[in-house]
Amino acid sequence: SPRPAPAGSMSVVEHVREMASAGLHSNVRLLSGLLLTMSGNNPELFSPSQKYQLLVYHADSLFHDKEYRNAVSKYTMALQQKKALSKTSKVRPSTGNAASTPQSQCLPSEIEVKYKMAECYTMLKQDKDAIAILDGIPSRQRTPKINMMLANLYKKAGQERSSVTSYKEVLRQCPLALDAILAGLLSLSVKGAEVASMTMNVIQSIPNLDWLSVWIKAYAFVHTGDNTRAINTICSLEKKSLLRDNVDLLGSLADLYFRAGDNKNSILKFEQAQMLDPYLIKGMDVYGYLLAREGRLEDVENLGCRLFNISDQHAEPWVVSGCHSFYSKRYSRALYLGAKAIQLNSNSVQALLLKGAALRNMGRVQEAIIHFREAIRLAPCRLDCYEGLIECYLASNSIREAMVMANNVYKTLGANAQTLTLLATVCLEDPVTQEKAKTLLDKALTQRPDYIKAVVKKAELLSREQKYEDGIALLRNALANQSDCVLHRILGDFLVAVNEYQEAMDQYSIALSLDPNDQKSLEGMQKMEKEESPTDATQEEDVDDMEGSGEEGDLEGSDSEAAQWADQEQWFGMQ
Numbered sequence: 424s425p426r427p428a429p430a431g432s433m434s435v436v437e438h439v440r441e442m443a444s445a446g447l448h449s450n451v452r453l454l455s456g457l458l459l460t461m462s463g464n465n466p467e468l469f470s471p472s473q474k475y476q477l478l479v480y481h482a483d484s485l486f487h488d489k490e491y492r493n494a495v496s497k498y499t500m501a502l503q504q505k506k507a508l509s510k511t512s513k514v515r516p517s518t519g520n521a522a523s524t525p526q527s528q529c530l531p532s533e534i535e536v537k538y539k540m541a542e543c544y545t546m547l548k549q550d551k552d553a554i555a556i557l558d559g560i561p562s563r564q565r566t567p568k569i570n571m572m573l574a575n576l577y578k579k580a581g582q583e584r585s586s587v588t589s590y591k592e593v594l595r596q597c598p599l600a601l602d603a604i605l606a607g608l609l610s611l612s613v614k615g616a617e618v619a620s621m622t623m624n625v626i627q628s629i630p631n632l633d634w635l636s637v638w639i640k641a642y643a644f645v646h647t648g649d650n651t652r653a654i655n656t657i658c659s660l661e662k663k664s665l666l667r668d669n670v671d672l673l674g675s676l677a678d679l680y681f682r683a684g685d686n687k688n689s690i691l692k693f694e695q696a697q698m699l700d701p702y703l704i705k706g707m708d709v710y711g712y713l714l715a716r717e718g719r720l721e722d723v724e725n726l727g728c729r730l731f732n733i734s735d736q737h738a739e740p741w742v743v744s745g746c747h748s749f750y751s752k753r754y755s756r757a758l759y760l761g762a763k764a765i766q767l768n769s770n771s772v773q774a775l776l777l778k779g780a781a782l783r784n785m786g787r788v789q790e791a792i793i794h795f796r797e798a799i800r801l802a803p804c805r806l807d808c809y810e811g812l813i814e815c816y817l818a819s820n821s822i823r824e825a826m827v828m829a830n831n832v833y834k835t836l837g838a839n840a841q842t843l844t845l846l847a848t849v850c851l852e853d854p855v856t857q858e859k860a861k862t863l864l865d866k867a868l869t870q871r872p873d874y875i876k877a878v879v880k881k882a883e884l885l886s887r888e889q890k891y892e893d894g895i896a897l898l899r900n901a902l903a904n905q906s907d908c909v910l911h912r913i914l915g916d917f918l919v920a921v922n923e924y925q926e927a928m929d930q931y932s933i934a935l936s937l938d939p940n941d942q943k944s945l946e947g948m949q950k951m952e953k954e955e956s957p958t959d960a961t962q963e964e965d966v967d968d969m970e971g972s973g974e975e976g977d978l979e980g981s982d983s984e985a986a987q988w989a990d991q992e993q994w995f996g997m998q
Contacts, residue, residue: 436473440529443480452484471511472530475504479531483539491543498540505533534560538569541576550576567596574607587611591621598625605642615643634660645675648804648836650683670696674706682805684841684874686713687905704730704739708764708773711743715750718908718938723747738764738771745777749784750940757781772802779811788819806832806841813845817852825849843867844877851880860884872900875907882913891920908937912944924951 433441435458443451455477462469462477469477482497537556544553557565557573565573574589590607593600598621608618619639626632637660644653657676660666677692693710697703707730715723724747730740745760761778764771779794795812802808809832816825829846836842843863850860861884867877878901885894898914901907915930928951934944 434473436469436476439477439480443483448484448487451480452488455481455484471504471508475501475508476531478504479536482536486539486543489546491546495540495543495547498536498543501531501536502533505536534564534566534569538566538572541569541572545572545576550580554580562592565592567593567600570596571600571603574603578607578611583611587613594618594621598622604639609639609642609646612646615640618643631665634663634666642675645679646804650679654679654683668699670700670703673699674703678706678709681709681713684806684876686716689713690717702733704733704737708739708742708746708771711739712746712773712777715746718750718940720747720750720940723750736767738768738774741767742771742773742777745774745781749777749781754781754784758785770801772798772805772808775801776807776811779815783811783815783818788815791815804836806836806845810845813849817849822849822852825852838866840867840871840874840877843870844874844880847877847880851883857884873904875901875905875910879909879913882917886913886917886920889920891917895921906933906937908934908941908944911937912941912947915944915947919947919951927951 435454439451439455439458442454458469458477459474459481462474478497478501482494482501485491485494485497537560541553541557544550544556554573554576557569557576560569570589570592574586574593577583577586577589587608590603590611593603593607597603604618604622609615619636622635622639626635637656641653641656641660644650644656654676657672657679661669661672661676666672673692673696677689677696680686680689680692690710690713693706693713697707697710707726711723711726714720714726723743727740727744727747730737730743734740741760741764745757745764748754748760749757758778758781761774761781764774765778768774775794775798779791779798782788782791782794792812792815795808795815798805798808799812809828813825813828816822816828826849829849833842833846844867847860847863847867850856850863860880864877864881864884867874868881871877878897881897882894885891885897894917895914898910898917902910902914911930911934915927915934918924918927918930928948931944931948931951934941935948938944
């Protein structure tokens, strides 16, 4: 005979709740699924509040299994059930049943359900639906995480005022919510002083937090594009014994040096940061790009492998791998890897730049332009985004557009060595503005005599004017405190022009030791060898033939590879 249930025993719904709070999601999913079917077949079996609970726990387990669409439909049913529940509870006075009181107390929160629904919508890339559901929650009932999520969604949708209001609400509730300050208010151009005033009470009431107002000031400089003051302020924080060796600060410093065009210091700081934290992912895409630019492709490959071992769900490892392909001239593969990175993080500026550059080098300039514009929208203070776009304009002979863009950058980011050089680069393309280019480059080099891009462009100008002695002096001066492949190679070219063959050979050798893949240095060297030994010309031709056949083999390989990657591009639904 069936035994009666002992007094005070748990109901089956309570068992489900216990398992849910214990994190047994797969078990909850199975049991709640069976119970919901029973409820469907016999509506009297469970009370409305029990049905509501079952639907929420079932939806939570679906959410945990990343089945977001299914979860949304179950959460929606749960909310409908809750509506019916509040109607009936208003009509029916409580029967005094003791069991109903604890049950109503531990009902899953309706606001939490809406938050989970919004999370599902963002995972499904339906941001509008996410905003709609969170917007429907009265502002008094919004928890900090709801305000934070709303603020991020508004920001992404370009609704800046609503975004600022929501971030401020987060700070009112949690004055030390630093990301609401950093990615939130400062990035939306709220003044540093105003932001600091919102955290002032906490800073003053808690010991050892006096650095926080300086920290806010530093990142306010970052967001206004004032790199020099940002670097100085972060360095002053870094020197404080309590914040020494902070990985986030080192990463920010590395990024700022990179933005200021100081690649050497940027690489140093990235190296320091990853020695402190071997699992560091943030900023490693920029680090990989810098290494690739310097021709350190083996280091880039190793970095890519290490990052993939840490996580393949972040954009960074894909970007690093893409940089390796790009600088190995395998543009089709770089394009695929850049697209994969964008798929994982649509806000990855480095991924957009990689994909844009690959498209540009493949001759798909109009598509490249779209990517560079999006990068500029996400990072309006980063000069390299504008450089990419301007290169596209120059590649398609749109000198006027390039000029307008370079002038805008010069006005918005201020007259510094980088913006002066960028404007000069465009002026060099137009015969009418050669003199202007000269003036701009001289200004840039007065501000920063070691700025490589300015030195290269000035050398280009001097080469056109055949002022080789001036060029040699300029390059020797620039190489006094730094070593750079391109500068050594150009110095080699200038020395050849004034018949200093032996020293030219030395310069080409140094350039190749810095970047073994530098094609132009190799060509310069081979040209000189040919001129030096005309007697061996026949032998030389044979060598050339052999090299040629080798290269052809390589090309065939890369072609078939390009086809293979092209297939995968279609698979990833890319343009």
